Amino acid sequence: MATESSSPPNPPAAGGTPQNSATETVQPANEVKQDAAPQNPKSVFVNSEPIREDQVQNAVKFLSHPKVRDSPVFHRRNFLEKKGLTKEEIDEAFRRVPDPSPSAQPTVTNQVGQGVTTSTIQPTSVSQTPVPIITVPSSASSSMFALARSRFQWYHAVFAVSLLAASGAGTAIWVKKSMIPRLKSWIRWVVMEEKNGDGGITNIKPTLAEEAAAAAKAAAAAASDVAKASQEMMISRYEEKVNMEKFMDLMQMQVKEIRSMGSAIKHLEGRSDKIERTHLVEHGGHSGSITNLKPTYPNGHKPEIDSHSARSSLPPTSADKSAPPHPNSYMDIMAMVQRGERPPNIRDINDQPPNPNQQISNPRLAPRSKPWEGAYQAKTSSRGGFGSALNGEGGSDFGAQNNEASNQVDAQSTVPWWQKKNSRITETEYVEAKPGSTTVVQTNEQPPIQRTWVPPQPPPVAMPEAAEAIRRPKSKKEAEPVSQETSGEGFSAAEVTDELQRITKISESGGEVEEMHSGGQETNGGLLGGLKLSEIEEEPVQSY
Amino acid sequence: MNVSKTPFNGYSVKFSPFYEDRLAVATAQNFGIIGNGRVHVFSLPPTPTGALTEIISFDTADGVYDLAWSESHDSLLIAAVADGSVKLFDTNLPPPQNPLRSFQEHTREVHGVDYNPTRRDSFVTASWDDTVKLWSLDRPASIRTFKEHAYCVYSVAWNPRHADVFASASGDCTVRVWDVREPGSTMIIPGHEAEILYCDWNKYDECLIATSSVDKSIRVWDVRNYRVPIASLNGHGFAVRKVKFSPHHRNLMMSCSYDMTVCMWDFMVEDSLVGRYDHHSEFAIGVDFNVLVEGLVASTGWDQMVFVWQHGTEPRGP
Numbered sequence: 001m002a003t004e005s006s007s008p009p010n011p012p013a014a015g016g017t018p019q020n021s022a023t024e025t026v027q028p029a030n031e032v033k034q035d036a037a038p039q040n041p042k043s044v045f046v047n048s049e050p051i052r053e054d055q056v057q058n059a060v061k062f063l064s065h066p067k068v069r070d071s072p073v074f075h076r077r078n079f080l081e082k083k084g085l086t087k088e089e090i091d092e093a094f095r096r097v098p099d100p101s102p103s104a105q106p107t108v109t110n111q112v113g114q115g116v117t118t119s120t121i122q123p124t125s126v127s128q129t130p131v132p133i134i135t136v137p138s139s140a141s142s143s144m145f146a147l148a149r150s151r152f153q154w155y156h157a158v159f160a161v162s163l164l165a166a167s168g169a170g171t172a173i174w175v176k177k178s179m180i181p182r183l184k185s186w187i188r189w190v191v192m193e194e195k196n197g198d199g200g201i202t203n204i205k206p207t208l209a210e211e212a213a214a215a216a217k218a219a220a221a222a223a224s225d226v227a228k229a230s231q232e233m234m235i236s237r238y239e240e241k242v243n244m245e246k247f248m249d250l251m252q253m254q255v256k257e258i259r260s261m262g263s264a265i266k267h268l269e270g271r272s273d274k275i276e277r278t279h280l281v282e283h284g285g286h287s288g289s290i291t292n293l294k295p296t297y298p299n300g301h302k303p304e305i306d307s308h309s310a311r312s313s314l315p316p317t318s319a320d321k322s323a324p325p326h327p328n329s330y331m332d333i334m335a336m337v338q339r340g341e342r343p344p345n346i347r348d349i350n351d352q353p354p355n356p357n358q359q360i361s362n363p364r365l366a367p368r369s370k371p372w373e374g375a376y377q378a379k380t381s382s383r384g385g386f387g388s389a390l391n392g393e394g395g396s397d398f399g400a401q402n403n404e405a406s407n408q409v410d411a412q413s414t415v416p417w418w419q420k421k422n423s424r425i426t427e428t429e430y431v432e433a434k435p436g437s438t439t440v441v442q443t444n445e446q447p448p449i450q451r452t453w454v455p456p457q458p459p460p461v462a463m464p465e466a467a468e469a470i471r472r473p474k475s476k477k478e479a480e481p482v483s484q485e486t487s488g489e490g491f492s493a494a495e496v497t498d499e500l501q502r503i504t505k506i507s508e509s510g511g512e513v514e515e516m517h518s519g520g521q522e523t524n525g526g527l528l529g530g531l532k533l534s535e536i537e538e539e540p541v542q543s544y
Numbered sequence: 545m546n547v548s549k550t551p552f553n554g555y556s557v558k559f560s561p562f563y564e565d566r567l568a569v570a571t572a573q574n575f576g577i578i579g580n581g582r583v584h585v586f587s588l589p590p591t592p593t594g595a596l597t598e599i600i601s602f603d604t605a606d607g608v609y610d611l612a613w614s615e616s617h618d619s620l621l622i623a624a625v626a627d628g629s630v631k632l633f634d635t636n637l638p639p640p641q642n643p644l645r646s647f648q649e650h651t652r653e654v655h656g657v658d659y660n661p662t663r664r665d666s667f668v669t670a671s672w673d674d675t676v677k678l679w680s681l682d683r684p685a686s687i688r689t690f691k692e693h694a695y696c697v698y699s700v701a702w703n704p705r706h707a708d709v710f711a712s713a714s715g716d717c718t719v720r721v722w723d724v725r726e727p728g729s730t731m732i733i734p735g736h737e738a739e740i741l742y743c744d745w746n747k748y749d750e751c752l753i754a755t756s757s758v759d760k761s762i763r764v765w766d767v768r769n770y771r772v773p774i775a776s777l778n779g780h781g782f783a784v785r786k787v788k789f790s791p792h793h794r795n796l797m798m799s800c801s802y803d804m805t806v807c808m809w810d811f812m813v814e815d816s817l818v819g820r821y822d823h824h825s826e827f828a829i830g831v832d833f834n835v836l837v838e839g840l841v842a843s844t845g846w847d848q849m850v851f852v853w854q855h856g857t858e859p860r861g862p
Contacts, residue, residue: 044750044751044767044768045703045706045709045721045723045730045731045767046723046730046731047730047731047732074694075694077694078694078695078716078718081694081716081718081732081734082716082717082718082734083734084734084771086732087728087729087732323782324781324782324783324802324803324827327575327826327846329575330575330577330846333574333575333577333578334577337577337578342578343574343578343579345573345574345579346573346574346578346579346580347580348605349580349603349604349605350605351603351604351605351625351631351643351646352643352646353631353642353643353644353645353646354640354641354642355641355644356645356646358641358644360617360620360632360634360644360681360682361617361619361634361636362617363616363617363618363619364618364619365562365618367561367562367615367616367664368561368562368836370661370704370747370791370835371747371791371792371835371838372704372705372747372748372791
C-alpha cells in the first residue's frame with residue numbers, strides 16, 4: 001500500500017520519551033499487520049467516527065429551512081463544519097435534502113408533506129377558494145410536487161382565476177335567469193291571487209297574456225342584464241387577473257431583491273464585520289475617527305486605490321468588544337487609505353526575478369537532523385546521499401569561522417553565548433538538569449565542529465547528534481532498566497556498539513569515549529557515556 | 545539579549561535550520577496595510593548583548609507576511625508576499641540578482657508559508673484567497689491547490705513526522721488536516737468560536753496540534769479525539785497571533801499576542817504559564833525557536849524590534 005510504504009520513517013522515531021514509546025511500538029506492529037485502524041499512521045489524521053444520526057437529522061432540519069436554502073452552498077457547509085459535523089455527516093445531510101424540491105421532508109411523509117407544502121406555498125390570491133386548491137394537490141401525483149414552485153404557483157393562479165370567473169359568471173347567470181324570474185312570477189302569482197279574488201277566471205287569460213308578455217319582457221331584461229353583468233364580471237375578472245399577475249410579479253421581484261440583500265448582508269457581516277470592522281469600531285481611544293471610518297467603509301474592498309490595493313481585510317484582532325489598542329500611526333495610515341491617499345513613504349520597487357530561469361545553486365551544507373528525529377536512521381537515508389564531498393568543506397569552513405568567533409569571546413568559555421545550555425528550563429517529563437557546567441562546557445567545544453559535519457555513513461548509522469545526545473542526560477531512568485534487557489542481546493548490541501565506536505572515534509578528539517565503550521554496556525553506574533550508549537543502542541534495537 | 549531595529553514593522557522571524565546563528569525577519573511597511581516589504585537576514589554576534597549583524601536584505605514591492613527557510617538548501621528562503629506572490633531568495637546572491645523566482649498564483653495576500661521538514665522537497669502556502677497551495681522549488685507552478693476553507697487561511701504547518709500531512713488554520717474557525725495523497729481534507733477540527741490565526745504540530749507527539757485564536761486562547765488538540773481539547777491555555781489579553789512548540793521539549797510552547805507579550809507555556813501542567821516576556825512595545829507578531837540551539841528564541845513585532853534571547857533570561861539584557 002502506498003500509504004504504508006510512505007510511512008516507514010515514522011515508527012521507531014525515538015523521541016526518547018516514555019509517552020511516545022507506546023505509540024512507537026504500536027506503529028511498527030501495525031505496519032506489519034496493516035489493519036489496526038486507530039493506530040495506523042494514515043488514519044490517525046482521518047475521522048474514524050461513525051456517522052452520528054442525530055447530527056445528520058439536525059443538519060437536515062437546518063438545510064431544509066427556507067432561508068438556508070437561499071444561502072450559498074459553502075456557507076451552509078461551513079456552518080455545519082463549525083458545529084462539529086464531520087465531512088461524512090455533512091455529505092449525508094446534503095444527500096437527504098434535495099436542492100430544488102419544495103417538499104423538504106423525505107418521501108416517506110408524503111401526505112403530511114403535501115398538507116404542509118400547500119400551506120406554505122399558497123399564494124395570497126387564491127386564499128379565497130381553498131376548496132378547489134386542496135383538491136388539486138390531492139388529485140395530482142407526487143410528481144407534480146417535483147415541479148418548480150414558481151411554475152406551480154403560476155398554473156395554480158391561472159386555474160383558480162378562470163375557475164373563479166366561470167363560477168362567478170355561472171352563479172350570476174343562474175341568479176339572473178332563474179331566481180329573479182321565479183321571484184317575479186311568484187309576485188305575480190300573489191298579485192294574481194288578489195286579482196282572482198276580484199276578477200275571476202276571465203282575468204286569468206289576459207293576465208296570462210300579460211304574464212307572458214311581462215315574462216318575455218322580464219326575460220329580455222334579464223337576459224340583457226345578465227349579459228351586461230356577465231360582461232362586467234368578465235371584464236372585472238380579467239382586470240383582476242391582470243392586476244394579480246402584476247402584483248405577483250412585483251412581489252416576486254421584491255422577494256428576489258430582499259433575498260439578494262439578505263445574502264449580501266450576511267456576506268458583509270461575515271466578512272467585513274469580523275475583520276477590520278471589529279478593531280476599528282471598538283478602538284477606545286480613537287472613537288472619533290472610527291465613527292467617521294465606519295460609514296465610509298461599507299464594503300470589505302477598496303476600489304478607489306489605484307495601483308497598490310491596501311489590505312482590504314486584515315487579520316482579526318478581537319472577538320469581543322475589547323479591541324487591542326492600535327498604534328496611533330496605524331490609525332493614521334488607515335485613515336489615509338480611507339481617503340484614497342497613498343502614504344508618501346512607499347517606493348516603486350521592481351521585485352520581479354531578474355533572471356527567471358536562473359539555476360538554483362547546489363546546497364553547500366547537508367541538511368541536519370532535527371532534535372526530535374533523534375537517532376532514527378531511515379529518515380536520514382534520503383539525506384545521507386547528499387554528498388560527503390560537501391560536508392568536508394562546509395564543516396571545516398564553519399568550524400573555522402566558529403572557532404574564530406569563539407576565540408573572540410571572553411575567556412570563561414570558548415563557546416559563543418548562544419550555545420550555552422540554560423538549565424533553567426524544567427519540564428515534568430524532561431529533566432534537563434545538566435550534570436555540571438564543566439562537562440557541558442567541555443563537550444561544547446566539540447559540537448561546533450561536529451554539528452555541521454555529517455559523517456558519510458550508510459543509513460543504519462546514527463548521526464553525530466547521536467554522539468552529542470550521548471552527553472545529554474536524557475531520560476536516564478528509562479535507560480537503566482532497559483539497558484539490562486539489551487545486555488542479553490549480545491550480537492546486535494555489539495554490532496551497534498562497533499558502529500558507534502567508529503562514529504565516535506572519528507568525531508571525538510579524545511579517547512575518553514572509546515574507553516567508555518570498551519567498558520561495555522554493563523557498566524551503567526557512574527559513567528555518563530555508558531548510560532547514553534545504552535540509550536542509543538536501545539533506540540536502533542527497537543526498530544528491528 | 546540581542547536586539548535590532550528594522551525599518552519596517554516585523555511580521556515573522558525564523559531561525560535557519562542550517563546555521564545556528566542565522567535568522568531571517570519578514571517585515572512590511574506601514575503595518576502591512578499598504579507599502580513595501582523587506583526580508584532581513586541577520587547573524588548573531590558573538591557577544592551576548594549588542595545588535596544583530598545584518599548579512600543581507602531584499603526589498604519587495606509589497607509587505608512580506610511570512611517566510612520559510614528551505615530545508616534542502618542552506619541559502620534559500622521563501623517569502624510570502626502581500627501582493628499574492630511567493631518569492632524565492634538566495635542569500636548567497638546579491639540583491640540585484642534576487643529573487644530567483646516569483647510565483648504569482650494566489651489571488652490574494654499570501655499569509656503563511658511552511659517548508660516540509662521531513663521530505664525537504666516541497667512547501668505549502670496559505671492565502672487569504674481561502675486556498676492552500678503545494679509547491680516544489682523545481683517546478684514553475686504549484687503542484688496542488690487545496691480549496692475547502694470558507695475564509696482566509698492564515699497559516700499552514702507540516703507534520704514533523706508524517707511527510708504528507710499538514711494542517712491549515714483559517715478564519716472560518718476551523719483547522720483542517722490534509723494529506724497530500726488525498727483529494728480533500730481528512731479532518732476538520734472546529735477548534736474555536738472565533739478565527740484561528742495559527743496552528744503548529746508538537747514535534748514529539750505527531751498527533752498533538754496547537755491552535756491560537758482571536759478568542760485569546762491557545763488550545764492543544766489530539767487528532768485522535770478532537771472533540772475536546774487536551775488543554776486550553778488562557779492568559780493573553782488579546783488575540784494570540786502565533787503559537788509554536790519547542791523543538792527540544794515535548795511540552796514547551798511559546799506564543800505571541802496583540803497584548804505585546806511573548807509567553808511560554810507548559811500545557812501538561814496545571815498552571816501552564818511558565819514565562820512571560822513583555823519586551824515589545826507594540827503587537828508581538830512573530831516568534832520562533834532555534835532548532836539547533838536549545839533555549840534560543842526570537843520575537844518580532846510592530847514596534848520594529850527583533851529580539852533574540854535565551855529562554856530563562858531577560859531579553860532586554862542587563
